[in-house]
C-alpha cells in the first residue's frame with residue numbers, strides 16, 4: 687500500500703475519484719436524473735457528500751495508526767479541501783435555489799433559522815481551515831499553533847450533526863443521522879482514547 691501511495695499517478699487518481707460525486711450530480715441534473723425536485727436533490731446530495739468527506743478525512747489518522755500506512759498523511763489536505771469544496775457547493779445550492787441569490791435575504795435568513803445558522807458556523811470553520819491549509823501558512827504559524835487551529839475540525843463534527851439532526855427533526859427521520867453520528871463518534875472516540883493513553 688505504501689508503495690502504491692508513492693506512485694506518481696496515485697494523487698491525481700484520488701483527486702479524480704473525489705470529484706466523481708460532483709461530476710455525477712452535474713450529469714444527473716442535466717439529464718433529468720434527480721427526480722421531481724432537482725434543486726432540493728442537489729441541495730441534499732451536496733450536504734450528504736460534505737458529511738461523507740468529513741468522515742473520510744477523519745478516518746485518515748486512525749487508519750494510518752492501525753495500518754502503519756504513514757504516507758496516507760499526504761492525502762489528508764486534499765481530502766479536507768474536498769470536504770470544504772462540497773460544503774461550498776451545498777452553500778451555493780442553498781443561496782441559489784432556496785434564496786434566489788438574494789444576498790439581503792440570505793443574511794437575514796441565516797440567523798433566523800437555527801439549523802441554517804449551525805450549518806453556516808460549520809462552513810465558516812471549514813473556510814478558516816481551508817484558508818490556513820497551505821504549507822506556507824503552516825510555516826508562518828509554526829507547527830504547534832497550526833495543529834491547534836486545525837483541531838477546530840473536531841468542532842465541525844457536532845455542528846454538522848446538529849445541523850443534520852435539526853433538519854431531519856421536522857420529518858422525524860433520524861436513521862441516517864444516527865448512522866453518521868455513530869461513525870463520527872467512533873472516529874473521535876479513537877482519538878480521545880489514544881490521547882488519554884498517552
Ligand code: HEM
Nearest residue numbers: 730733734736737773777780802805806808809846850853
Ligand atoms: C459543514 C457544513 C455542512 C454540512 C456537513 C451540511 C450537511 C447537510 C446534510 C447532511 C443535509 C441533509 C441531506 C439529506 O437530507 O440527505 C443538509 C441539508 C441542508 N443544509 Fe446543510 N450542511 C452544511 C452547511 C450548510 C450551510 C452553510 C447551509 C446554508 C447556509 C446549509 C443549508 C442546508 C439546507 C437548506 C438543507 C436542506 C433542508 C431541507 O431540504 O429541508 N447547510 N445539510
